Amino acid sequence: MAEVEVIRVFERNVPRRSFIKGVIAAGASVSSAGYLFRSPGLLAATSLQGSTERLVTLRVNGQQRRVDVLPQETLAMTLRYKLGLTGTKLGCDRAECGACTVLIDNVTHYGCSMFTHQVRGREVTTIEGLEDADTGALHPVQQAVLEEGGFQCAFCAPGFIMSMVGMLETNPNPTREEAAHALSGNLCRCGDYQKILNSAMRAAERARMA
Amino acid sequence: MGTIRDMIAPFDFFQPATVDDALALLSEHGDDAWVLAGGLDSFDWFKDRIKRPKVVVDLGVIESLSAISESGDGLEIGAMASLTSIVNHARIRADYPLLTTAAEHVATPQIRNQGTLGGNVSQDTRCWYYRSGWPCYRAGGNTCYAAAPQAMNREHCILGASRCVAVSPSDTAPALFALDATMVVRHGRRERVIDAEDFFIGPSTDITRMTILEAGDLLTSIRIPAQWAGARVYYEKVRDRGSWDFALESVAAAFRMDGDMVADARVVVNGVAPYPVRLEAVERSIIGSRASEDLAIGAGEVAIQGVRSLRHNDYKVPMMRNLVKRAVRSVVA
Numbered sequence: 001m002a003e004v005e006v007i008r009v010f011e012r013n014v015p016r017r018s019f020i021k022g023v024i025a026a027g028a029s030v031s032s033a034g035y036l037f038r039s040p041g042l043l044a045a046t047s048l049q050g051s052t053e054r055l056v057t058l059r060v061n062g063q064q065r066r067v068d069v070l071p072q073e074t075l076a077m078t079l080r081y082k083l084g085l086t087g088t089k090l091g092c093d094r095a096e097c098g099a100c101t102v103l104i105d106n107v108t109h110y111g112c113s114m115f116t117h118q119v120r121g122r123e124v125t126t127i128e129g130l131e132d133a134d135t136g137a138l139h140p141v142q143q144a145v146l147e148e149g150g151f152q153c154a155f156c157a158p159g160f161i162m163s164m165v166g167m168l169e170t171n172p173n174p175t176r177e178e179a180a181h182a183l184s185g186n187l188c189r190c191g192d193y194q195k196i197l198n199s200a201m202r203a204a205e206r207a208r209m210a
Numbered sequence: 211m212g213t214i215r216d217m218i219a220p221f222d223f224f225q226p227a228t229v230d231d232a233l234a235l236l237s238e239h240g241d242d243a244w245v246l247a248g249g250l251d252s253f254d255w256f257k258d259r260i261k262r263p264k265v266v267v268d269l270g271v272i273e274s275l276s277a278i279s280e281s282g283d284g285l286e287i288g289a290m291a292s293l294t295s296i297v298n299h300a301r302i303r304a305d306y307p308l309l310t311t312a313a314e315h316v317a318t319p320q321i322r323n324q325g326t327l328g329g330n331v332s333q334d335t336r337c338w339y340y341r342s343g344w345p346c347y348r349a350g351g352n353t354c355y356a357a358a359p360q361a362m363n364r365e366h367c368i369l370g371a372s373r374c375v376a377v378s379p380s381d382t383a384p385a386l387f388a389l390d391a392t393m394v395v396r397h398g399r400r401e402r403v404i405d406a407e408d409f410f411i412g413p414s415t416d417i418t419r420m421t422i423l424e425a426g427d428l429l430t431s432i433r434i435p436a437q438w439a440g441a442r443v444y445y446e447k448v449r450d451r452g453s454w455d456f457a458l459e460s461v462a463a464a465f466r467m468d469g470d471m472v473a474d475a476r477v478v479v480n481g482v483a484p485y486p487v488r489l490e491a492v493e494r495s496i497i498g499s500r501a502s503e504d505l506a507i508g509a510g511e512v513a514i515q516g517v518r519s520l521r522h523n524d525y526k527v528p529m530m531r532n533l534v535k536r537a538v539r540s541v542v543a
Contacts (some may be wrong), residue, residue, distance in 0.1 A: 017492055060231050070220070071220065071221060071222065071223035071266075072218040072220055072221055072223070072256070072266075073218075074218075074253075093257065094253075094254060094257070094322070095253065095254075095321060098318070101320060106318055107294075107323050108320045108323055109320055109323055109324050110320045110321070110324070112253075113250060113253045114249060115223065115249075115268070117223060117225065117268075118225075118268060118270050125517070127242055140493065148380070159343070160429065163319070163320070167319075171418065181319075182319055183454045185317070185318025185319045185320040185321065185454070185455055186318075
């Protein structure tokens with residue numbers, strides 16, 4: 001795929017400006033067909049007439065991933081439909097439910113509410129990246145959720161787990177109240193909040209022991 | 211209404227590396243350009259395809275805009291400083307806990323990690339008729355759906371209405387008012403320093419925007435002067451849910467005490483008008499007086515002079531009275 005690098009940079013007669021390359025692109029000319037999520041095999045196909053493909057390299061779960069990203073594409077879309085990382089869920093797509101929570105440089109963000117181009121050069125961690133890459137051992141937070149049976153339908157689980165991991169980065173020893181505050185950006189429609197908090201408390205305990 | 215949702219319409223996406231580059235882009239594209247800070251306000255507009263800018267200028271990679279630094283004897287907070295970085299900032303917490311508390315009350319951890327102080331004060335109103343794409347005054351139309359006889363206007367304003375009855379949604383703005391903050395706005399090479407109070411405008415000034423920012427303007431930083439450092443402060447946000455929500459109403463207040471006498475005060479409410487409201491009459495009624503329960507009750511009564519409720523928001527009147535009362539009561543010995 002590396003040989004189909006077709007980043008086009010328009011100079012626009014403003015030589016002294018320092019924009020980030022690859023993002024100065026004629027997004028407005030991308031046809032609506034660009035919304036079709038093409039299979040990986042088609043990604044290397046000739047670009048649409050008049051459009052500008054942007055192949056960027058993202059750091060996702062410790063890997064360098066080359067991907068074709070539209071200017072207006074959200075990170076959640078790229079992760080799910082371009083990189084196949086469907087563990088990141090889209091619930092509301094409105095920064096309300098937290099199902100799309102991912103870590104950017106170890107800080108929680110809603111994947112639905114940032115553009116993929118904004119995470120170039122930053123480390124993205126999704127639910128798929130939590131387990132130990134070598135041994136496949138679950139992350140202490142995942143293990144804690146498993147032990148507590150923290151979720152019912154578990155659609156919200158990846159987002160909650162990422163929020164728990166993010167919480168433990170800054171507060172490894174939370175009270176139950178602090179955990180509730182740290183997880184307040186995630187919704188569970190099954191209403192399993194008490195069990196989710198049990199999981200969070202056990203996760204903190206496990207992370208301290210690890 | 212009846213729009214395609216969730217798929218954002220295409221635009222040119224720029225990520226300038228310096229403020230000057232951003233300003234050059236903004237003046238080049240004028241009304242076609244959209245300034246993207248944290249994006250939590252922008253994404254809704256884009257996904258609903260109600261706002262369709264041709265050009266989006268992302269400020270995210272301009273490092274100088276997220277700095278928090280000493281400025282004279284006060285602080286200068288970059289417009290792109292995240293709300294989380296403000297909450298965690300030791301000097302802000304020590305000297306201006308009012309701002310810390312206000313920033314802590316914004317939305318969720320994820321939103322505070324990404325949302326910025328500049329974005330929080332520049333965000334558009336949440337009036338759902340307007341946000342849903344109804345062609346109201348604010349959207350360039352010729353009616354206000356929220357003030358119509360059958361309108362659902364529980365969250366709308368009781369002060370400052372002028373055709374439009376939407377309210378300012380910012381949690382940090384009342385705190386910035388109370389701390390006498392100033393806004394640094396650049397346009398090309400010109401830099402203006404504007405009082406926080408003058409930064410927000412009501413519909414009688416311009417019904418289509420919430421702040422003085424026009425095409426080509428960029429809010430670069432917010433300055434907090436030293437005069438309210440270490441003051442007694444009070445912040446309270448009332449919302450429908452315990453977890454997170456926009457404010458129904460909020461109050462931010464700062465007091466200088468001389469013994470049990472109120473030497474100076476700032477009392478600001480939000481959620482009652484299209485802009486945060488500094489209650490100077492309340493301040494006058496308490497400055498120079500001994501802080502007491504009677505003074506607090508009187509302040510609450512002064513606060514609600516001249517308010518006018520809509521069909522479903524008359525609860526906001528006693529709420530405003532009681533928030534002001536509680537704020538003043540907080541300094542009663």
